Amino acid sequence: MFNKFLFVLMLxxxxxxxxxxxxxxxxxxxxxxxxxxxxxxxxxxxxxxxxDGDEREVVYLLELEEPFDxxxxxxxxxxxxxxxxxxxxxxxxxxxxxxxxxxHVGKKVIVRGxxxxxxxxxxxxxxxxxxxxxxxx
Numbered sequence: 001m002f003n004k005f006l007f008v009l010m011l012x013x014x015x016x017x018x019x020x021x022x023x024x025x026x027x028x029x030x031x032x033x034x035x036x037x038x039x040x041x042x043x044x045x046x047x048x049x050x051x052d053g054d055e056r057e058v059v060y061l062l063e064l065e066e067p068f069d070x071x072x073x074x075x076x077x078x079x080x081x082x083x084x085x086x087x088x089x090x091x092x093x094x095x096x097x098x099x100x101x102x103x104h105v106g107k108k109v110i111v112r113g114x115x116x117x118x119x120x121x122x123x124x125x126x127x128x129x130x131x132x133x134x135x136x137x
Contacts, residue, residue, distance in 0.1 A: 021068040025087070026114035029132065032093065034064040034111075036104045036134075039124075047121050059124055060095040062111055067091045070115065070127060087117070090127045094118075097131035108137040 023030050042050045043057035050056050070087025095101060095111065113129040 021066060022071045023068045023115065024071040025127075026116050026130070029112055029114055030129075031110060031112050032062060032064055032129065033066070033137070034062045034092075034109065036095075036101065036107060036109050036111075037061045037063055038102070038105045041124050043122070057122065057124075060097070060101045060105075061092050061125065062095055062109070062129070063092045064090065065108075087127055090125075092125055094123060094125040094128045095131050096128055097134075099131070099134075101131070101134060104134055104136060110135050110137060 023032075037060070039059050039061050040050065041057045041059055042048050042054035044055050046052075046054050048054055067089050069089065093115070095113075111129060111131055112133040113131040115127055115129050118124075118126050118128060
């Protein structure tokens with residue numbers, strides 16, 4: 001009976017183990033896997049509603065296969081502390097690229113690049129990636 005309890009407990013904690021992956025942000029280059037999506041967000045002037053006249057912003061998002069935490073700047077093996085919650089349990093990231101991404105939309109991809117924190121109204125996820133290379137799986 002105790003062995004069954006341990007097995008159930010272990011299975012129920014498995015998703016939490018997946019979230020424990022700690023990834024450094026730029027200038028380090030990292031690799032992420034997931035599905036590439038094309039999403040529209042309201043842009044200038046108010047960033048509230050395309051229907052009410054805001055420009056449409058085209059955004060490429062990577063829905064990650066495995067969530068991660070951003071590493072603390074002073075120790076790349078430890079996650080950020082709770083007061084710096086912008087990089088906790090990251091499940092999707094906005095991609096910034098000078099190259100074409102459209103041919104990969106809707107497909108599973110591997111993306112290499114540098115992660116950074118959202119700082120502008122044009123940033124629609126807390127963590128973004130400056131893309132260096134995209135390959136299909």
